[in-house]
Amino acid sequence: MAELDEVDYGILHLLQSNARDQTPVDMAESLPVSAQTVRNRIEKLEERGVIEGYVPVIDYEEAGFPMRVKFACTAPVGRRTELAREALEISNVVRVEEMLSARRNLHPLAVARNADEITAVTQALDDLGLRIESERLLRTHHHRPFNHFGEDDVSNE
Structure with missing residues (x-):
């Protein structure tokens, strides 16, 4: 490559x-x-495959989903990728981060309108066989594009 x-x-x-x-x-x-x-x-x-797609950045609160909960789960290492994919199929789960660690190796993010929807996600994660280590209500997130040049300007001026 x-x-x-x-x-x-x-x-x-x-x-x-x-x-x-x-x-x-x-x-x-x-x-x-x-x-x-x-x-x-x-x-x-x-x-x-460097560019995998083009997706909008959604403000879930403005879209009617005021609750955003980030879970830290432990999956058996040999099933981590499989369970990450299965967790992503759960209703209200919008992202799953897979970590290279023995514990807390899956971090699903769920969006919801209310606590009942979060409870349903929690139950579905548990039904997959994931051990839920923590659930944290996400206040906000900040992001920026990665600048490969380490400068503020990408032009060659």
Whole structure:
């Protein structure tokens, strides 16, 4: 597998910043390549699986799901990936992080309208055979795109 170069990293950063409103023409203005090169690179990044998809960032509270609960669960190490996939199929579970550890190795995130929905998720996780170590109500989260260059600006000015 060929390594990514600065153009690829620039494209990834720009897509993470605002994929919805970034056209290849817009990206080419920030990068030292043409819009067609940007299109080709994006296609190759998608084919290689570097870009897995484009998803919106949802404010679940504004969408009517004021409760967000992050679980810390322990799965048998040999079944960790299988149980992560099964946990993701549970209604109201929107993400599952798989950790490289013997304990607390699955972190499902559930969104809900009320405590009854959270209780149903808790029961479903338990029914899978996961040991629930903790449940924490998430207040908020902060995120930013990863800048592969370690600078504030991705352009070559």
